[in-house]
Amino acid sequence: MKAFAALLDRLVLTPRRNEKLLLLTEYFRAQPDPDRGYALAALAGTLELNSVKPALLRALTMTRVDSELFAYSYDYVGDLAETISLIWPAADNVQPVNDLSLGTVITTLQQTSRNAAPQLVETLLDALDVSERYALLKLVTGGLRIGVSARLAKQALADFGQVELSEIEELWHGLTPPYLSLFSWLDGSSSKPDNDNPAPFRPVMLATPLDEVETEKLTPEDFAAEWKWDGIRVQAVSENGVKKLYSRSGDDITHAFPDIVSAIRFEGAIDGELLIRHADGKTEPASFNALQQRLNRKTVTARQLQDYPAFIRVYDLLHRGNRLTGSDLRNLPFAQRRQHLEDFIKELDPSYFDLSPLLSFRTFAELRHLRNHPPHAVIEGLMLKRTDSVYSAGRPKGPWYKWKRDPYIIDAVLIYAQRGHGKRSSYYSDFTFAVWSDASEQAQLLPVGKAYSGFSDEEMKQLDRFVRENTIQRFGPVRAVRADRQHGLVVEVAFEGLNRSTRHKSGLAMRFPRISRLRWDKPPAEADIIQNLMQLLPDN
Known part of the structure; x- marks a missing residue:
């Protein structure tokens, strides 16, 4: 110990x-x-x-x-x-x-x-x-919260054994604690364990962010483009009757999506985006907020299956058939894998699996216009993939790029603060923020989100001092701070999207909110009003 x-x-x-x-x-x-x-x-x-x-x-x-x-x-x-x-x-x-x-x-x-x-x-x-x-x-x-993810632990294993991380990830789901055979192999005292997982996870290929400067160095003809959908990346695998659904980090989420699993009637491994269809029959996917109703659940009710029907928008075909008689396609160029995928997807149930369309373009100016004017609110931006790129585990720089839309920005007022965890536990570093109900002098503050960000040590000390000096109420570990039109702290909040929500007093829920800047210079009366956010809703 x-x-x-x-x-x-x-x-x-x-x-x-x-x-x-x-x-x-x-x-x-x-x-x-x-x-x-x-x-x-x-x-x-x-x-x-x-x-x-x-x-x-x-x-x-x-x-x-x-x-x-x-x-x-x-x-x-x-x-x-x-x-x-x-x-x-x-x-x-x-x-x-x-x-x-x-x-x-x-x-x-x-x-x-x-x-x-x-x-x-x-x-x-x-x-x-x-x-x-x-x-x-x-x-x-069950929660260490020490800044070590499962992937970081696996990377340390790979460094320890001087093997590729992808080798660890492909074996992972076939092994159980205390991982004696795994360490024996990494120690060099035995051979590599057999992959006993009948439907193995294959480490995913990730994209690097693309900025405006880099577009000038790229040749449009070398790339295929498709939409970057706002869901979660998944891998659906089926071999010899065993069906699995994995997240991009290799977590087994099969139990949370029985509707998808029951529709898997193929042998192979596909890579795609897990999304939710509108229950009322609209053609575009529902918001990420709808998907959250299905995530991280041990069991799924019949009502949830009916109200939030899931499907996979398929990006890639990694393996066709089982490991003994099929073909591993990952070393083929993207253009060839795409041909296999277009043929393969004809065999799948279109209610649960559809093909991510490739976009027509000739220049990056055309792509820039598409990025800034997507046809659906559930699109985060673009994915660019070299047509000659093989499917490599990890995040190699060059083959794939993600070109996301610029985040939305609002000014909000800090209203609650809570201490963080681990090294942040001595400081107030988790914050709830609000916007005004209207522009009048009698307006109230409506909470719209909660976030923290990577403040510098000096900024964290300033925030902590502000909270302690302006606390007006205590709710266990939470502090309510003074916030009115004349006195308070304005924070600049960046977020990826907005949805309606009955769980929040404001009626809104933010996607990936984070505090991007402290506005010590701005009076609280000049923070945004709720109507400004309502105009950003996808159905407006």
Whole structure:
């Protein structure tokens, strides 16, 4: 546990990606099995510990700590695991354990029933030091939140074993914690594991952003263009009767889209955009807000299937047929893969799979006009793909570009603030902002979004000071700050799109909002009004 706790502490305090990779690589090299495999599972989100819930931890802490003291501490720290690890008073006559391994802790927790879990957790908290308690609590609550994604953990594995990341990703879904065969291969002590996944994920190819300057260096004749739709990138795979739907990061989302899976009556692997059709029969896709009604669900109701019918707009064909008798098309040029796709898609149900159309153009000026005037609000911009490009995993620079529309910009007033997590937990860094209901002196502020952004250290200190000096109400960890026409902080908010929403008082929901600038110079009375946003709705 000590090594894993030290790793978490260092990752939290290490902002740079390459330094995080080095820490992870060194940990994988230094730690034995199964500890490093369980650490990998925790970092990648594949570790299952179902016997301990946050409510249990709160109740357990209340048996040792005054409830008011805990409330004040949690409010200040802003993170449940960190609060409990710091405030937990060890029982008398309990000696710390110096050699408790991560593997032992995890296997013991996995074998413990929910009834026995409180006693076990209490025993462990008494036996561990502060850093180890923090690591334990992060494990059992299931959210490390230390700036390490599953993909970054896989990249560290690839660096450790000196193999390509795509090799790790293709094996991933056929392996389970603590990944003994994977580490044995990366150590060089055994051969590469067989891919036991009957419908494997194939690492996706991504595009690099395109700016105006770069368009002058490109030759239009070398590229095909298609719309960039505002959904989520997916991969539908079927082999020997096994059907899977993956997100672009390789997460298995099959259970959330049974309608799509039931319509898979082919063998192969297709790459496309998951979208929602309008239930009233409109031809263009529904907004991303409609898709959100289907995402991240363990089960889907019949009503959701009816109201939010899903389909895939197909971009590419990666594999035709199964792995034994079919063809891997990824090393063919895009133009040839497209020919295969146009033939292949004729066999698919058009209610669930349709072809992403290629756009006609001769110059980048024509493309620029298309980018700025898309036919549907659900289009984010353009995708440009070299016709001779093979399908390469990752984000190679040059073959594919994404040319997104410029974001929408509004001025809003900050009304609520909340502390962040990890290294941000001491600062107010998550903000809710609002616009005016109208232009009158009696106008009210209507919340329209919540976001944070990558402020500099100095800006974060200024924001934190503003919140503390202008707090007018407290709601647990949330602070309401003074905001009226004469006094408040205006923030410039960038976002990708806008939809109607019954969940928000303003009636609107923003797509990818982020604070792009602090407007200390602008009085709150000059912030936007709700009517300005209403005019940006797709149905206006």
